[in-house]
Amino acid sequence: xxxxxxxxxxxxxxxxxxxxxxxxxxxxxxxxxxxxxxxxxxxxxxxxxxxxxxxxxxxxxxxxxxxxxxxxxxxxxxxxxxxxxxxxxxxxxxxxxxxxxxxxxxxxxxxxxxxxxxxxxxxxxxxxxxxxxxxxxxxxxxxxxxxxxxxxxxxxxxxxxxxxxxxxxxxxxxxxxxxxxxxxxxxxxxxxxxxxxxxxxxxxxxxxx
Numbered sequence: 001x002x003x004x005x006x007x008x009x010x011x012x013x014x015x016x017x018x019x020x021x022x023x024x025x026x027x028x029x030x031x032x033x034x035x036x037x038x039x040x041x042x043x044x045x046x047x048x049x050x051x052x053x054x055x056x057x058x059x060x061x062x063x064x065x066x067x068x069x070x071x072x073x074x075x076x077x078x079x080x081x082x083x084x085x086x087x088x089x090x091x092x093x094x095x096x097x098x099x100x101x102x103x104x105x106x107x108x109x110x111x112x113x114x115x116x117x118x119x120x121x122x123x124x125x126x127x128x129x130x131x132x133x134x135x136x137x138x139x140x141x142x143x144x145x146x147x148x149x150x151x152x153x154x155x156x157x158x159x160x161x162x163x164x165x166x167x168x169x170x171x172x173x174x175x176x177x178x179x180x181x182x183x184x185x186x187x188x189x190x191x192x193x194x195x196x197x198x199x200x201x202x203x204x205x206x207x208x209x
Contacts, residue, residue: 002172005202006030006157007195008063009040009181013050015190020056022195024203027177030061030084034071039188040181044074051078061105067096076100084130093125103127105157109134110142119152126154130179133160148174164194168205178202 008030010016019025031050032041042050051060059081064071066087084105085093097104106126108118111134119129129152133142141161158175163183171178184194 002168002175002178002202002205004028004177005199006061006177006179007181007184007198008032008061008159008179009038010050010190011040011042011046012190013053015192015195016050016053018192019195019199020053020058022199024199025056025058026199026202027059028061028082028179029055029058030063030179030181033062033064033075034067035063035065035086047075048078051080055079062102066092072096072100082127090121090125093122097125105130107132110146110160113146116146116150123153128155128157128177130157130159132179144171144174164191164198165201168201172205 004027006028007019007026010029010031016029019029031047032038033047035041060079061082061084062075062080063084064086081103082105083096083100083102084107085096086107086109088096093104093106096102104126105128106122107130108115109132110116122129131147155176156174157177157179158171159179161183162178162180164180168178180198184190184198186194
């Protein structure tokens, strides 16, 4: 059942302030910290300024693709609650979790059932499982039927080409948390009107169920 949402790829202060101060703010707000191929990537100096913002009722997530020691040291004192890790082994994930004392969202990019099965390796290190497409910076989807019948022992976050005005009932048996980024954009820029619609839809859906 969908309980919360994450808005990812925030890179400007106006959008950040809008969603933090929304009457239905997202539980999570994500920042692309080291994946420079993404148009939503935020350089370190700008990232420091964004993270200084009072996050109020939201939690900040550092999105990291196979991070090296350099980026981990750069962001270690920033006010992140979670590290969302792509392409990290279980031992790498455990090392990062212990050294930097952060909760972990383990992200799995899905093409087939073999990719899905990898979640079992992370049961002792992940706090949340994220199932995403192989698109990374591109908005792509994957077959949700691959995960819909699995009973997970942790919260499940779902990403991959989800749009701002979709029928959330389509995901209610799959995800606890909807993760959205490109679906809130117009011409590659976060669109306040789409964010407004999405956050209201999430709140309405939670109240109905």
